[in-house]
Amino acid sequence: MSPKVKIMVSVILALILIAFIPIYDLYIKGKIDSVEVAVVKPGVEIAPTEKITKDKITVERRRKQDLIDEVIYPDDIPSIIGYDAADLMVGNAMISSKMIDYDGLIPDESKGESIRPIVDEMIYAKPGSLRRKDTVDMYIVKGKKVDGESNSSSHQVVSNHDSGNSDPINTEEMAEEEKADLGLSDPILTNVKVVYAKDSSNQEVTNTEGKSTSESDRLHATGTISNLEVILNEEDFQLLMEHVVTNNDRLYITYN
Numbered sequence: 001m002s003p004k005v006k007i008m009v010s011v012i013l014a015l016i017l018i019a020f021i022p023i024y025d026l027y028i029k030g031k032i033d034s035v036e037v038a039v040v041k042p043g044v045e046i047a048p049t050e051k052i053t054k055d056k057i058t059v060e061r062r063r064k065q066d067l068i069d070e071v072i073y074p075d076d077i078p079s080i081i082g083y084d085a086a087d088l089m090v091g092n093a094m095i096s097s098k099m100i101d102y103d104g105l106i107p108d109e110s111k112g113e114s115i116r117p118i119v120d121e122m123i124y125a126k127p128g129s130l131r132r133k134d135t136v137d138m139y140i141v142k143g144k145k146v147d148g149e150s151n152s153s154s155h156q157v158v159s160n161h162d163s164g165n166s167d168p169i170n171t172e173e174m175a176e177e178e179k180a181d182l183g184l185s186d187p188i189l190t191n192v193k194v195v196y197a198k199d200s201s202n203q204e205v206t207n208t209e210g211k212s213t214s215e216s217d218r219l220h221a222t223g224t225i226s227n228l229e230v231i232l233n234e235e236d237f238q239l240l241m242e243h244v245v246t247n248n249d250r251l252y253i254t255y256n
Contacts, residue, residue, distance in 0.1 A: 034061040038072040038080075038095045046089040049108045052080055052100070062094060070097040084108075103133045104193050107231050115195050116237050118228040124182075124250035129218035130225055132204060134194045134255040137187040138240070143248035184252060188239065191256070193231045199223035228253075 040046060041058045059074050072080060072095045086101040107113035124141040197205045201223075208220035232240070243249040 033065075034063050035067070036060070036074050037062050037067065038074060038077050040089050040091050040093050040095065042091045044091050046085045048087060049084045049101070049106050049110070052083055052085060054081055057095065060092075068094050068096050071095070072097060105133065105195050105231070112233040112235070113231050114234075114237075115229050116232045118230055118240075118251065118253075120200070120226045122240075122244045122251055123228075124252050126225060126228075126251075126253040127255055128221065128225060130194065130197050130228075130253070130255050131206065131218060132194055132196055134197075136192050136194055136230070136253050136255045138189045138192060139182075139184045139187050139252040139254075140243050141250045141252050142183045143250075182252065188243070189232075189236055192236075194228055194255075195231060196229040197225050198227045198229070200226040202227075 036059050038057055039060050039062075041056055044056050046052060046056055054077075057077060059077075076097075080095070080097070080100050084101040084104075084106060085099060086106050087099045089095065089099055107115055130136070199205050199222075203223060205221050205223045205225050207217050208222055240251070244251065
């Protein structure tokens, strides 16, 4: 190859390289260093407890180094549709699974919901295996029965969960004599979400450290449940207060 040809080839290669640099910076590098993620559409806000719908979400590329924890990828978008937002989600912001209220633990102010305390003195009996995120039913034990018991707040419900059976306790499974003795009929409230189950020192009761979250391991607790925090609207809370304060009734609690 003659020197002239070599020079021409070198010049052409240099020109190609110079032209390739901006193409790499603008297109190729961005695709290598970024991924597609779910973001809130520009100009859209999703408020806490507001339902997440497809029309509020889009997909954009973001640099890998800028990704937030537990970011939602395009394939995961169907799994969050229909759930409520746990936090305020603003336009152009990436969406994380931490922002999704999968467990229904965020009170809906539009329904008058708040986190309400159920203290030990209000409770006649509850399962020792009850945990945060469980859904409970509440029955009323009439005040006359409560007055006849010396330790009305210390009873434990022996549910099928406690015995290792995976089936939830319900009114049909209670012994007929127990139902008659306590005066239990239909629950006064159903499907109440437990936000926290706490011991007398206000610490959350969980399965013992090192134990899994399986039903059988609910028997190994970090403490004894004393107080509950649940989500109730004002009407349901006042109904409970009428029973436990005015009528001196107590709550018999089971979980589903």
